[in-house]
Amino acid sequence: MITRRCLLRHGRTALQSxxxxxxxxxxxxxxxxIQSRSxxxxxxxxxxxxxxxxxxxxxxxxxxxxxxxxxxxxxxxEIQDTIGTVGAxxxxxxxxxxxxxHPSAVEDVTLELLLASQCHLGHATSLWxxxxxxxxxxxxxxxxxxxxxxxxxxxxxxxxxxxxxxxxAGIILFVGNRKGQERAVVNAASxxxxxxxxxxxxxxxxxxxxxxxxxxxxxxxxxxxxxxLGFEExxxxxxxxxPDLVVCLNPxxxxxxxxxxxxxxxxxxxxxxTNCNPACVTYPIPANDDSLRxxxxxxxxxxxxxxxxxxxxxxxxxxxxxxxxxxxxxxxxDRYQGEDDEDEDVDVIDMRGDIDIGSVRFAVPQPLxxxxxxxxxxxxxxxxxxxxxxxxxxxTRQRTEKLVKEGGGDDNFRTLQFSSPEVSQLMKDAGDPSxxxxx
Numbered sequence: 001m002i003t004r005r006c007l008l009r010h011g012r013t014a015l016q017s018x019x020x021x022x023x024x025x026x027x028x029x030x031x032x033x034i035q036s037r038s039x040x041x042x043x044x045x046x047x048x049x050x051x052x053x054x055x056x057x058x059x060x061x062x063x064x065x066x067x068x069x070x071x072x073x074x075x076x077x078e079i080q081d082t083i084g085t086v087g088a089x090x091x092x093x094x095x096x097x098x099x100x101x102h103p104s105a106v107e108d109v110t111l112e113l114l115l116a117s118q119c120h121l122g123h124a125t126s127l128w129x130x131x132x133x134x135x136x137x138x139x140x141x142x143x144x145x146x147x148x149x150x151x152x153x154x155x156x157x158x159x160x161x162x163x164x165x166x167x168x169a170g171i172i173l174f175v176g177n178r179k180g181q182e183r184a185v186v187n188a189a190s191x192x193x194x195x196x197x198x199x200x201x202x203x204x205x206x207x208x209x210x211x212x213x214x215x216x217x218x219x220x221x222x223x224x225x226x227x228x229l230g231f232e233e234x235x236x237x238x239x240x241x242x243p244d245l246v247v248c249l250n251p252x253x254x255x256x257x258x259x260x261x262x263x264x265x266x267x268x269x270x271x272x273x274t275n276c277n278p279a280c281v282t283y284p285i286p287a288n289d290d291s292l293r294x295x296x297x298x299x300x301x302x303x304x305x306x307x308x309x310x311x312x313x314x315x316x317x318x319x320x321x322x323x324x325x326x327x328x329x330x331x332x333x334d335r336y337q338g339e340d341d342e343d344e345d346v347d348v349i350d351m352r353g354d355i356d357i358g359s360v361r362f363a364v365p366q367p368l369x370x371x372x373x374x375x376x377x378x379x380x381x382x383x384x385x386x387x388x389x390x391x392x393x394x395x396t397r398q399r400t401e402k403l404v405k406e407g408g409g410d411d412n413f414r415t416l417q418f419s420s421p422e423v424s425q426l427m428k429d430a431g432d433p434s435x436x437x438x439x
Contacts, residue, residue, distance in 0.1 A: 096293050100187060103300020105308075106159040114148045117293040122146050122274035131278045135286035144274045146286050154285045155298060158269045159305035161283060165245045166192055166309030169323055173197065174299070175257060176249035180292045184299040185249065192306020193225065195243070206242055206260040213240040220330070223317040230333030242266060247302055249295055252276050271298060 055063070057078060061071035094116045104113065114120065122128070122136065122144035137147035165172055172194030176185040182198040189196035205212050218235040220228045246261050248254050251270040258280050261268050270281035271289040278284040288294045313323070 096296075099293065099296040099300055100183060103187075103191075103304050104297065105304050106156055106301050109152055109155060109297075109301060111148045111152060113297065114151055114287075114294075117297045118291040119151050119287040119294045119297065120146045120148050121288045121291065127275040129275055129277050132272065132274050132276075132286065135272075135278075136274065146274065146288065151285065151287050154283070155287075155301060158283050158285055159301055161267070161269065162192065162245065162247070162302050163305040163309040166194075166306040167313050169313060170244035171195070171241065172245045172247065172306055173243040174247045174249075174303075175201065175254060176295065176299070177201070177253065178250050181249055181295055181299075184292075184296045188247075188299040188303030188306070191303035193310045194306060201254055201257045203256050204260075206257075206264050206266070209242065210239050216240050223322045224314060231330055234330050245269070247299075248281065249299060250289055251280055252289070255280065269302070271295070 055065075057066075057071045057074035060066045060074065061068060066074065096117075099117075120137070122132075124142055125139055125144055128136075128144055132144075135146055135150045137145045139145065162172065172189070172192050174185045174189040174192075174194060174196045175198075176182075176196075177198050177200060185196045185198050188194075202212060218238060218240065220231045220235070222228060242264055243266060246257070246266055246268045248258065248268060248270040251258060251272065252275070258268055258270070267282040269283045269285065270276075271287050271294075272278045272281065272284040273287070273289045276289070278286070285298060287298060
Protein backbone atom coordinates (compact mmCIF):
# COMPACT_ATOMS: atom_id res chain seq x y z
CA MET A 1 0.00 0.00 0.00
CA ILE A 2 2.80 2.41 0.94
CA THR A 3 4.73 1.54 -2.22
CA ARG A 4 1.71 2.12 -4.43
CA ARG A 5 1.00 5.54 -2.91
CA CYS A 6 4.63 6.51 -3.36
CA LEU A 7 4.59 5.52 -7.00
CA LEU A 8 1.36 7.44 -7.63
CA ARG A 9 2.70 10.57 -5.93
CA HIS A 10 6.00 10.52 -7.82
CA GLY A 11 4.19 9.71 -11.06
CA ARG A 12 1.99 12.78 -10.76
CA THR A 13 5.02 14.92 -10.01
CA ALA A 14 6.85 13.59 -13.04
CA LEU A 15 3.91 14.18 -15.36
CA GLN A 16 3.29 17.66 -13.98
CA SER A 17 6.89 18.72 -14.30
CA UNK A 18 7.01 17.46 -17.86
CA UNK A 19 3.94 19.45 -18.87
CA UNK A 20 5.29 22.56 -17.17
CA UNK A 21 8.65 22.21 -18.86
CA UNK A 22 7.03 21.80 -22.28
CA UNK A 23 4.61 24.74 -21.82
CA UNK A 24 7.01 27.55 -22.81
CA UNK A 25 7.91 25.65 -25.95
CA UNK A 26 4.26 25.76 -27.13
CA UNK A 27 3.64 29.42 -26.34
CA UNK A 28 4.08 31.90 -29.21
CA UNK A 29 6.66 34.63 -29.04
CA UNK A 30 5.82 38.18 -27.81
CA UNK A 31 6.07 39.44 -31.39
CA UNK A 32 2.98 37.36 -32.21
CA UNK A 33 0.87 39.22 -29.64
CA ILE A 34 2.10 42.60 -30.83
CA GLN A 35 1.30 41.78 -34.45
CA SER A 36 -2.12 40.26 -33.72
CA ARG A 37 -3.11 43.19 -31.51
CA SER A 38 -2.18 45.67 -34.20
CA UNK A 39 -4.22 43.70 -36.72
CA UNK A 40 -7.29 43.76 -34.46
CA UNK A 41 -7.12 47.52 -33.99
CA UNK A 42 -7.02 48.07 -37.75
CA UNK A 43 -10.59 46.77 -38.18
CA UNK A 44 -12.29 49.81 -36.58
CA UNK A 45 -10.94 53.29 -37.23
CA UNK A 46 -11.90 55.72 -34.46
CA UNK A 47 -11.79 59.46 -35.13
CA UNK A 48 -12.00 60.62 -31.54
CA UNK A 49 -10.85 64.21 -30.89
CA UNK A 50 -8.14 64.90 -28.35
CA UNK A 51 -10.64 66.44 -25.93
CA UNK A 52 -12.53 63.11 -25.70
CA UNK A 53 -9.50 60.90 -25.13
CA UNK A 54 -9.75 59.11 -21.80
CA UNK A 55 -13.55 59.00 -21.65
CA UNK A 56 -15.40 55.74 -21.17
CA UNK A 57 -17.40 54.04 -23.91
CA UNK A 58 -20.71 55.14 -22.37
CA UNK A 59 -19.58 58.77 -22.22
CA UNK A 60 -18.39 58.68 -25.84
CA UNK A 61 -21.77 57.31 -26.91
CA UNK A 62 -23.73 59.90 -24.93
CA UNK A 63 -21.62 62.76 -26.31
CA UNK A 64 -22.16 61.54 -29.88
CA UNK A 65 -18.56 60.67 -30.75
CA UNK A 66 -19.34 57.01 -31.56
CA UNK A 67 -22.46 55.04 -32.42
CA UNK A 68 -24.03 52.28 -30.36
CA UNK A 69 -22.15 49.39 -31.98
CA UNK A 70 -18.74 51.04 -31.56
CA UNK A 71 -19.57 51.93 -27.95
CA UNK A 72 -20.45 48.31 -27.24
CA UNK A 73 -17.18 47.16 -28.82
CA UNK A 74 -15.19 49.66 -26.76
CA UNK A 75 -16.98 48.52 -23.62
CA UNK A 76 -16.03 44.91 -24.31
CA UNK A 77 -12.41 45.94 -24.83
CA GLU A 78 -12.42 47.82 -21.53
CA ILE A 79 -13.77 44.79 -19.69
CA GLN A 80 -11.31 42.49 -21.44
CA ASP A 81 -8.38 44.72 -20.47
CA THR A 82 -9.62 44.75 -16.87
CA ILE A 83 -10.29 41.06 -16.25
CA GLY A 84 -8.32 39.52 -19.08
CA THR A 85 -5.27 39.04 -16.87
CA VAL A 86 -7.12 36.65 -14.54
CA GLY A 87 -7.97 34.18 -17.30
CA ALA A 88 -11.61 35.23 -17.88
CA UNK A 89 -13.16 35.78 -21.31
CA UNK A 90 -16.04 37.94 -22.55
CA UNK A 91 -19.00 35.95 -23.90
CA UNK A 92 -22.07 37.31 -25.73
CA UNK A 93 -24.49 38.65 -23.13
CA UNK A 94 -28.26 38.93 -23.03
CA UNK A 95 -29.43 42.54 -23.33
CA UNK A 96 -33.21 42.74 -22.77
CA UNK A 97 -33.39 46.49 -23.43
CA UNK A 98 -32.62 45.84 -27.11
CA UNK A 99 -35.84 43.85 -27.52
CA UNK A 100 -37.72 47.13 -28.01
CA UNK A 101 -35.21 49.09 -30.06
CA HIS A 102 -33.89 46.18 -32.14
CA PRO A 103 -36.44 43.32 -32.12
CA SER A 104 -35.41 39.97 -33.51
CA ALA A 105 -36.61 38.72 -36.86
CA VAL A 106 -38.47 35.43 -37.02
CA GLU A 107 -35.44 33.64 -38.45
CA ASP A 108 -33.31 34.84 -35.52
CA VAL A 109 -35.58 33.43 -32.81
CA THR A 110 -33.80 30.72 -30.82
CA LEU A 111 -34.74 28.60 -27.84
CA GLU A 112 -32.10 30.42 -25.81
CA LEU A 113 -33.78 33.76 -26.52
CA LEU A 114 -37.19 32.41 -25.54
CA LEU A 115 -35.76 30.86 -22.38
CA ALA A 116 -34.04 34.10 -21.36
CA SER A 117 -37.30 35.97 -21.97
CA GLN A 118 -39.19 33.67 -19.55
CA CYS A 119 -41.52 32.37 -22.25
CA HIS A 120 -41.48 28.90 -20.69
CA LEU A 121 -43.05 29.80 -17.34
CA GLY A 122 -46.71 28.87 -17.00
CA HIS A 123 -49.21 29.06 -14.17
CA ALA A 124 -49.83 26.77 -11.24
CA THR A 125 -51.05 23.29 -12.06
CA SER A 126 -54.36 24.00 -10.33
CA LEU A 127 -55.12 26.82 -12.80
CA TRP A 128 -54.34 25.04 -16.05
CA UNK A 129 -56.72 24.60 -18.97
CA UNK A 130 -56.91 21.06 -20.42
CA UNK A 131 -56.68 22.44 -23.94
CA UNK A 132 -53.02 23.35 -23.32
CA UNK A 133 -51.90 19.78 -22.58
CA UNK A 134 -50.06 19.47 -25.89
CA UNK A 135 -48.08 22.67 -25.22
CA UNK A 136 -46.84 21.69 -21.73
CA UNK A 137 -43.35 20.24 -21.39
CA UNK A 138 -43.60 19.26 -17.72
CA UNK A 139 -44.15 20.38 -14.15
CA UNK A 140 -41.59 21.90 -11.80
CA UNK A 141 -42.38 22.95 -8.23
CA UNK A 142 -46.09 23.05 -8.93
CA UNK A 143 -45.78 25.21 -12.06
CA UNK A 144 -46.37 24.09 -15.63
CA UNK A 145 -43.41 24.51 -17.99
CA UNK A 146 -44.29 25.39 -21.58
CA UNK A 147 -42.40 23.62 -24.37
CA UNK A 148 -40.27 26.23 -26.11
CA UNK A 149 -40.18 24.12 -29.27
CA UNK A 150 -43.94 24.50 -29.51
CA UNK A 151 -43.62 28.23 -28.82
CA UNK A 152 -41.05 28.71 -31.58
CA UNK A 153 -43.09 26.71 -34.10
CA UNK A 154 -46.36 28.54 -33.43
CA UNK A 155 -44.56 31.89 -33.38
CA UNK A 156 -43.15 31.24 -36.85
CA UNK A 157 -46.61 30.37 -38.14
CA UNK A 158 -48.11 33.54 -36.65
CA UNK A 159 -45.30 35.65 -38.11
CA UNK A 160 -45.99 34.20 -41.54
CA UNK A 161 -49.67 35.13 -41.23
CA UNK A 162 -48.83 38.70 -40.24
CA UNK A 163 -46.36 38.92 -43.14
CA UNK A 164 -48.97 37.72 -45.64
CA UNK A 165 -51.62 40.09 -44.30
CA UNK A 166 -49.32 43.11 -44.53
CA UNK A 167 -48.17 42.01 -47.99
CA UNK A 168 -51.79 42.12 -49.20
CA ALA A 169 -52.48 45.57 -47.69
CA GLY A 170 -54.56 44.10 -44.89
CA ILE A 171 -55.56 46.00 -41.76
CA ILE A 172 -53.74 44.69 -38.68
CA LEU A 173 -54.82 45.69 -35.18
CA PHE A 174 -52.46 45.11 -32.22
CA VAL A 175 -54.18 44.98 -28.82
CA GLY A 176 -52.46 44.87 -25.44
CA ASN A 177 -54.05 46.66 -22.50
CA ARG A 178 -52.03 45.37 -19.57
CA LYS A 179 -49.75 47.66 -17.65
CA GLY A 180 -46.36 47.93 -19.35
CA GLN A 181 -47.46 46.66 -22.78
CA GLU A 182 -48.07 50.09 -24.33
CA ARG A 183 -44.62 50.59 -25.81
CA ALA A 184 -44.41 47.08 -27.27
CA VAL A 185 -47.86 47.42 -28.85
CA VAL A 186 -47.15 50.85 -30.36
CA ASN A 187 -43.76 49.80 -31.77
CA ALA A 188 -45.15 46.63 -33.34
CA ALA A 189 -48.07 48.50 -34.93
CA SER A 190 -45.84 51.27 -36.30
CA UNK A 191 -43.47 48.77 -37.90
CA UNK A 192 -46.25 46.73 -39.48
CA UNK A 193 -48.15 49.81 -40.66
CA UNK A 194 -51.18 48.80 -38.59
CA UNK A 195 -53.13 50.16 -35.67
CA UNK A 196 -52.81 49.73 -31.93
CA UNK A 197 -55.02 49.71 -28.86
CA UNK A 198 -53.59 49.75 -25.34
CA UNK A 199 -56.72 51.01 -23.61
CA UNK A 200 -60.01 49.34 -22.75
CA UNK A 201 -61.88 47.71 -25.63
CA UNK A 202 -65.34 49.24 -26.10
CA UNK A 203 -67.93 46.50 -26.45
CA UNK A 204 -69.70 46.66 -29.80
CA UNK A 205 -66.88 48.33 -31.73
CA UNK A 206 -67.04 45.60 -34.38
CA UNK A 207 -70.65 44.47 -34.09
CA UNK A 208 -72.03 48.04 -33.84
CA UNK A 209 -69.23 49.93 -35.56
CA UNK A 210 -71.56 52.14 -37.60
CA UNK A 211 -72.61 53.92 -34.40
CA UNK A 212 -69.53 53.67 -32.18
CA UNK A 213 -67.02 54.56 -34.92
CA UNK A 214 -69.25 57.11 -36.64
CA UNK A 215 -67.01 60.02 -35.63
CA UNK A 216 -63.67 58.33 -36.13
CA UNK A 217 -61.11 59.95 -38.40
CA UNK A 218 -60.86 58.60 -41.95
CA UNK A 219 -58.51 59.43 -44.78
CA UNK A 220 -57.80 58.52 -48.38
CA UNK A 221 -54.38 57.12 -49.28
CA UNK A 222 -52.93 55.94 -52.54
CA UNK A 223 -51.18 52.65 -53.27
CA UNK A 224 -48.00 54.05 -51.67
CA UNK A 225 -49.85 54.81 -48.40
CA UNK A 226 -49.63 58.57 -49.02
CA UNK A 227 -52.60 60.60 -47.84
CA UNK A 228 -54.71 62.45 -50.41
CA LEU A 229 -56.68 65.45 -49.19
CA GLY A 230 -60.05 66.68 -50.40
CA PHE A 231 -62.35 63.77 -49.50
CA GLU A 232 -63.24 64.89 -45.98
CA GLU A 233 -66.87 65.78 -46.77
CA UNK A 234 -67.50 62.54 -48.65
CA UNK A 235 -65.99 60.34 -45.95
CA UNK A 236 -68.66 61.47 -43.48
CA UNK A 237 -71.11 58.99 -45.00
CA UNK A 238 -68.58 56.16 -45.20
CA UNK A 239 -68.58 53.62 -42.39
CA UNK A 240 -65.34 52.48 -40.80
CA UNK A 241 -64.03 49.16 -42.02
CA UNK A 242 -63.15 46.21 -39.83
CA PRO A 243 -59.60 44.91 -39.36
CA ASP A 244 -58.39 41.93 -41.36
CA LEU A 245 -56.28 40.54 -38.51
CA VAL A 246 -56.22 41.15 -34.75
CA VAL A 247 -53.13 40.41 -32.63
CA CYS A 248 -54.09 40.18 -28.95
CA LEU A 249 -51.27 40.03 -26.40
CA ASN A 250 -53.54 39.25 -23.43
CA PRO A 251 -56.58 37.21 -24.51
CA UNK A 252 -57.75 36.58 -20.94
CA UNK A 253 -58.79 40.23 -20.47
CA UNK A 254 -60.18 40.64 -24.01
CA UNK A 255 -62.82 37.94 -24.28
CA UNK A 256 -65.37 40.44 -25.61
CA UNK A 257 -62.99 41.50 -28.38
CA UNK A 258 -62.27 37.91 -29.38
CA UNK A 259 -65.98 37.09 -29.36
CA UNK A 260 -66.75 40.00 -31.68
CA UNK A 261 -63.93 38.93 -33.99
CA UNK A 262 -65.40 35.43 -34.15
CA UNK A 263 -68.84 36.84 -35.00
CA UNK A 264 -67.36 38.90 -37.85
CA UNK A 265 -65.04 36.14 -39.16
CA UNK A 266 -61.88 38.08 -38.29
CA UNK A 267 -58.82 35.86 -37.65
CA UNK A 268 -56.98 36.45 -34.38
CA UNK A 269 -53.50 35.77 -33.01
CA UNK A 270 -53.04 35.55 -29.26
CA UNK A 271 -50.46 34.65 -26.61
CA UNK A 272 -51.99 31.70 -24.77
CA UNK A 273 -50.77 30.88 -21.27
CA THR A 274 -51.52 27.62 -19.47
CA ASN A 275 -54.61 29.13 -17.81
CA CYS A 276 -56.17 30.35 -21.09
CA ASN A 277 -58.41 28.47 -23.50
CA PRO A 278 -56.46 28.14 -26.78
CA ALA A 279 -59.73 27.86 -28.72
CA CYS A 280 -60.54 31.54 -28.10
CA VAL A 281 -58.06 32.63 -30.81
CA THR A 282 -57.53 31.40 -34.33
CA TYR A 283 -53.72 31.13 -34.17
CA PRO A 284 -52.48 30.61 -30.59
CA ILE A 285 -48.88 31.17 -29.46
CA PRO A 286 -48.20 29.15 -26.29
CA ALA A 287 -46.06 31.38 -24.08
CA ASN A 288 -45.98 33.30 -20.83
CA ASP A 289 -48.30 36.30 -21.09
CA ASP A 290 -47.38 37.70 -17.66
CA SER A 291 -43.75 38.54 -18.47
CA LEU A 292 -42.99 41.84 -20.21
CA ARG A 293 -39.88 40.35 -21.78
CA UNK A 294 -41.93 37.57 -23.31
CA UNK A 295 -44.44 40.10 -24.62
CA UNK A 296 -41.68 42.28 -26.06
CA UNK A 297 -40.05 39.36 -27.88
CA UNK A 298 -43.27 38.08 -29.45
CA UNK A 299 -44.63 41.54 -30.31
CA UNK A 300 -41.27 42.53 -31.81
CA UNK A 301 -41.13 39.41 -33.99
CA UNK A 302 -44.67 39.95 -35.28
CA UNK A 303 -43.97 43.63 -35.89
CA UNK A 304 -40.84 42.81 -37.88
CA UNK A 305 -42.80 40.27 -39.94
CA UNK A 306 -45.43 42.89 -40.76
CA UNK A 307 -42.71 45.39 -41.63
CA UNK A 308 -41.16 42.94 -44.10
CA UNK A 309 -44.51 42.26 -45.77
CA UNK A 310 -45.34 45.96 -46.02
CA UNK A 311 -41.93 46.73 -47.53
CA UNK A 312 -42.45 44.08 -50.20
CA UNK A 313 -45.88 45.49 -51.06
CA UNK A 314 -44.56 49.05 -51.36
CA UNK A 315 -41.68 47.84 -53.53
CA UNK A 316 -44.13 46.21 -55.94
CA UNK A 317 -46.38 49.28 -55.87
CA UNK A 318 -43.42 51.48 -56.83
CA UNK A 319 -43.02 49.30 -59.92
CA UNK A 320 -46.68 49.76 -60.88
CA UNK A 321 -48.22 46.59 -59.42
CA UNK A 322 -51.35 47.61 -57.48
CA UNK A 323 -53.53 45.12 -55.64
CA UNK A 324 -57.30 45.14 -56.31
CA UNK A 325 -59.45 46.37 -53.43
CA UNK A 326 -63.07 46.72 -52.52
CA UNK A 327 -64.88 49.22 -54.72
CA UNK A 328 -65.75 52.58 -53.17
CA UNK A 329 -67.24 55.30 -55.36
CA UNK A 330 -66.10 58.79 -54.36
CA UNK A 331 -66.18 61.99 -56.38
CA UNK A 332 -62.78 63.35 -57.28
CA UNK A 333 -62.14 66.77 -55.66
CA ASP A 334 -62.19 69.78 -57.99
CA ARG A 335 -58.57 70.72 -57.35
CA TYR A 336 -57.48 67.37 -58.78
CA GLN A 337 -59.42 67.97 -61.98
CA GLY A 338 -57.54 69.00 -65.10
CA GLU A 339 -58.37 72.44 -66.48
CA ASP A 340 -58.46 71.23 -70.08
CA ASP A 341 -60.44 68.00 -69.69
CA GLU A 342 -61.79 66.74 -72.99
CA ASP A 343 -64.56 64.76 -71.29
CA GLU A 344 -66.24 66.78 -68.56
CA ASP A 345 -68.27 63.78 -67.37
CA VAL A 346 -65.26 61.84 -66.10
CA ASP A 347 -64.90 63.21 -62.61
CA VAL A 348 -65.74 60.21 -60.43
CA ILE A 349 -63.17 57.64 -59.36
CA ASP A 350 -63.88 54.05 -58.47
CA MET A 351 -62.47 53.65 -54.98
CA ARG A 352 -60.87 50.26 -54.68
CA GLY A 353 -59.68 50.80 -51.16
CA ASP A 354 -59.90 50.05 -47.48
CA ILE A 355 -61.92 52.60 -45.53
CA ASP A 356 -61.19 51.80 -41.95
CA ILE A 357 -60.05 53.32 -38.69
CA GLY A 358 -57.67 55.35 -40.75
CA SER A 359 -57.28 54.45 -44.40
CA VAL A 360 -58.93 54.31 -47.81
CA ARG A 361 -57.13 53.16 -50.93
CA PHE A 362 -58.22 54.04 -54.44
CA ALA A 363 -56.97 53.33 -57.91
CA VAL A 364 -58.69 53.61 -61.30
CA PRO A 365 -60.96 56.45 -62.60
CA GLN A 366 -64.31 55.32 -64.04
CA PRO A 367 -66.99 57.06 -66.19
CA LEU A 368 -69.57 59.27 -64.51
CA UNK A 369 -72.67 57.47 -63.26
CA UNK A 370 -76.22 58.83 -63.82
CA UNK A 371 -76.52 59.62 -60.13
CA UNK A 372 -73.23 61.51 -60.15
CA UNK A 373 -74.30 63.47 -63.26
CA UNK A 374 -77.52 64.49 -61.49
CA UNK A 375 -75.56 65.46 -58.39
CA UNK A 376 -73.20 67.53 -60.49
CA UNK A 377 -76.08 69.47 -62.03
CA UNK A 378 -77.63 70.16 -58.60
CA UNK A 379 -74.34 71.36 -57.16
CA UNK A 380 -74.14 68.61 -54.51
CA UNK A 381 -71.92 65.57 -54.38
CA UNK A 382 -73.48 62.18 -55.03
CA UNK A 383 -73.02 60.86 -51.44
CA UNK A 384 -74.68 64.00 -50.05
CA UNK A 385 -77.61 63.66 -52.45
CA UNK A 386 -78.06 59.97 -51.66
CA UNK A 387 -77.92 60.64 -47.93
CA UNK A 388 -80.51 63.42 -48.23
CA UNK A 389 -82.88 61.21 -50.24
CA UNK A 390 -82.45 58.39 -47.74
CA UNK A 391 -83.39 60.61 -44.80
CA UNK A 392 -86.40 62.02 -46.68
CA UNK A 393 -87.68 58.55 -47.45
CA UNK A 394 -87.22 57.44 -43.86
CA UNK A 395 -89.12 60.43 -42.49
CA THR A 396 -91.91 59.99 -45.05
CA ARG A 397 -92.22 56.29 -44.23
CA GLN A 398 -92.44 56.97 -40.48
CA ARG A 399 -95.07 59.66 -40.93
CA THR A 400 -97.10 57.43 -43.25
CA GLU A 401 -97.06 54.45 -40.90
CA LYS A 402 -98.06 56.67 -37.99
CA LEU A 403 -101.04 58.09 -39.91
CA VAL A 404 -102.15 54.66 -41.06
CA LYS A 405 -102.16 53.36 -37.48
CA GLU A 406 -104.02 56.40 -36.15
CA GLY A 407 -106.56 56.32 -39.02
CA GLY A 408 -106.18 59.91 -40.16
CA GLY A 409 -108.52 61.59 -42.66
CA ASP A 410 -108.12 62.32 -46.35
CA ASP A 411 -106.54 65.69 -45.73
CA ASN A 412 -103.65 64.14 -43.89
CA PHE A 413 -102.83 61.80 -46.75
CA ARG A 414 -103.09 64.47 -49.40
CA THR A 415 -100.49 66.63 -47.66
CA LEU A 416 -97.79 63.92 -47.85
CA GLN A 417 -95.13 64.14 -50.54
CA PHE A 418 -94.31 60.61 -51.70
CA SER A 419 -90.72 60.47 -52.90
CA SER A 420 -90.35 56.70 -52.84
CA PRO A 421 -92.21 53.95 -54.74
CA GLU A 422 -92.14 51.83 -51.58
CA VAL A 423 -94.07 54.49 -49.65
CA SER A 424 -96.64 54.75 -52.44
CA GLN A 425 -97.12 50.99 -52.42
CA LEU A 426 -97.53 51.12 -48.64
CA MET A 427 -100.35 53.64 -49.03
CA LYS A 428 -102.09 51.49 -51.64
CA ASP A 429 -101.94 48.46 -49.37
CA ALA A 430 -103.28 50.48 -46.43
CA GLY A 431 -106.24 51.75 -48.46
CA ASP A 432 -108.45 54.79 -47.83
CA PRO A 433 -110.08 54.91 -44.38
CA SER A 434 -113.03 56.77 -45.87
CA UNK A 435 -113.88 53.76 -48.06
CA UNK A 436 -114.11 51.50 -45.02
CA UNK A 437 -116.46 53.91 -43.28
CA UNK A 438 -118.82 53.84 -46.26
CA UNK A 439 -119.21 50.07 -46.02
